[in-house]
Amino acid sequence: MPAIIESSVVAEIPGPLSKAAAKQLDSVWDSRAVYFVADYDKSEGNYIVDVDGNKFLDVYSQIASIPVGYNNPALIEAAKSPEMISALVNRPAVGNFPSSQWHDILKNGLLRIHPEGLDKIFTAQSGSEANELAFKAAMMLHRRKERGEGVDWTHEETSSCIENSKPGSPDLAVLSFANSFHGRGFGSLSTTRSKAVHKLDIPSFDWPKATFPALKYPLEKHVEENAAEEKRSLDEVEKLITSWRFPVVALIVEPIQSEGGDNHASPPSSRVSVT
Incomplete structure (x- = not known):
């Protein structure tokens, strides 16, 4: 003892x-x-x-x-x-030289708690890095769908991306919510909306921000008000996705905002946001 x-x-x-x-x-x-x-x-x-x-x-x-x-x-x-x-x-360099135990480590470790339908994993060293990788995956998937399966990159795409210009570096966006915190990398910092000290003096992407629902407590006494508040937030999300200056290819949301002030969204609201 x-x-x-x-x-x-x-x-x-x-x-x-x-x-x-x-x-x-x-x-x-x-x-x-x-x-x-x-x-x-x-x-x-x-x-x-x-x-x-x-x-x-x-x-x-x-x-x-x-x-x-x-x-x-x-x-x-x-x-x-x-x-x-x-x-x-x-x-x-595990992507190139995984160990003979790597399959079992993943299968019997993190994948024991994977969400239904998500049965593969990409490991990262921090939440910020994981978000950066998720943003990249969403953007690459979007462009692959636009380009078509099995279509090679053009010379214009491969040469222009080196110069940080279109079409190789397209204008794409990730939508986040007010008061959110998603990390301090360049992409994740653009989705962070909690404190100025994290973002000040750092260039950011031109990405949209939606209002996170402000629920009233106790929940059982404000059912109708909270439902209306969440609907307003979801309507704003839909409007931003359909009207932003360029395609919104991903949405990132914290079901419970921590650094932004302990703000909660109901499970149905969170599910609607990510479907």
Whole structure:
């Protein structure tokens, strides 16, 4: 039975050791966003410990990047396995040289929870990168349908795309919603609509934005109002898709907006948006 850690504050936050460590770190790395410097060796379960000995209940799991707790015993045990050691020390270009275990890793791992009808997977290292790849896939599919199956690229297409010009680099759009956050890559940042600090001074694509429904609570007391609010949002989505300056080839939506203010859309509304 592991020892139970309780929250405790033994020094100011950030404490003197944390301030000194952050200052030292700033000589080689931008530390302006640092709240405190953590001691991950002493952190356990849902509790994070800083270098001054303060213990905090972490209800966010970092930014959901440590979902099963600090120093999870099962993960520590798995990290000692030959399979984990091989995965850590051998970083392949997996698209060209997948391991003999790759099929089973995907089939018995992420694909155990795949949505119905989506039985293949493309791995990525972050949510932003996954969104970028999804945007590209939607755009390539759109152009393939326009061009026709089995039709080769023209010389004009292959030469113009190198110059970032049409027809090789066509005007296509992805629709997102107000207050959404989808990442900080160039494409995903163009669909992010939450905070100016993410987007300021960065060029963006000319892509449309729809209003996310603002539901009233408790839900059972505002059924008709919320249905009308979601219909207004969906009508706006349809109008933007059919009237935007160039083709809207994809729509990206968070069923629950987190960074944008904990905004929820009903399951039926979300399903209509993505069909």
